[in-house]
Amino acid sequence: MELKKFKEAAAEFFRFAAENPKSFSAPPALFLAMQSAYFGRLSADTLRALELLDKEYPNSPCAVEARLQLADYLRVDGDFDRALTLLAEAEKRGVTVTTVVQNVNPRKTSVVLGDAEKVLYGKGYILDTLCGKTYALSPRSFYQINHSQTEVLYGLAVEAAHLTGKEVVLDAYCGIGTIGLTAADHAKQIVGVELNRDAVQDAIGNAKHNGVKNARFFAADATRWISEAAAAGERADVIFMDPPREGSTPQFIESVARMAPKRVVYVSCNPETLARDLALLTKKGYCVESSTPVDMFPHSEH
Secondary structure (H helix, E strand, O other), X not given: OOHHHHHHHHHHHHHXXXXXXXXXXXXXXXXXXXXXXXXXXXXXXXXXXXHHHHHHOOOOHHHHHHHHHHHHHHHHOOOHHHHHHHHHHHXXXXXXXXXXXXXXXXXXXXXXXXXXEEEEEOOOOEEEEEOOEEEEEOOOOOOOXXXXXXXXXXXHHHHHHOOOXXXXXXXXOOOOOHHHHHHHHHOXXXXXXXXXXXXXXXXXXXXXXXXXXXXXEEEOOHHHHHHHHHHOOOOOOEEEEOOOOOOOOHHHHHHHHHHOOOEEEEOOOOHHHHHHHHHHHHHOOOOOOOOOOOOOOOOOOO
């Protein structure tokens, strides 16, 4: 749909929503509100619909998002006092908004996040406790959103590694260091590698904050780093792999074989690329001992 027609349709929708607040569901209303905000400045109709959404669905996750949209709108308009009032109201209802960060992406591409960020409220990061350790999360760092199942997942991963406290462990695609730091109490040394520099800074800070002294983290492409390490004769006793949905690379797996770890623990979010990579590892002499699915998104297709 072209932009002009979309804006007309969105405006008509919000006018209808304002007049008939009980005739629409929260998710579609929020979706259109976010789309309208994305395409341009929030209109009065959009703002009114968001206020209705907040009123009609006070305890839903969608209403929380609506409050954030309202806070961002009001912050841009300079009415920060009203934004603080909305955030205080959210906290009163049991939904604590710790921080609001605006990401600015001026590029017209499919990439969602830009390089510029502006902290609108709070410290610009959030804290979470996972598997007994506390993690600081910056806006562009990846983090699993299902807390309970993430603890199950990481517990199974560390269990599968059979650590005795004597191992050198490579945590590849490590993000903010969650798997490596979870395993740190059971290993001699943890080495984490991650391409996202923001996540690596978080990982270094998280290790320091949790008093973990046997972990080091490097900002580098995992394939390039492990290839250079293997060529230099570096060794690892256990390798954790937690790649993105596209999986790992043949060069990475070739280097894994050269480092000759006793165990490889592969955490995957895509069965197709997992099967592909396991086939390559099998050709290098490894065999699959066990496989445990963990449902991170119950009642969904993902």
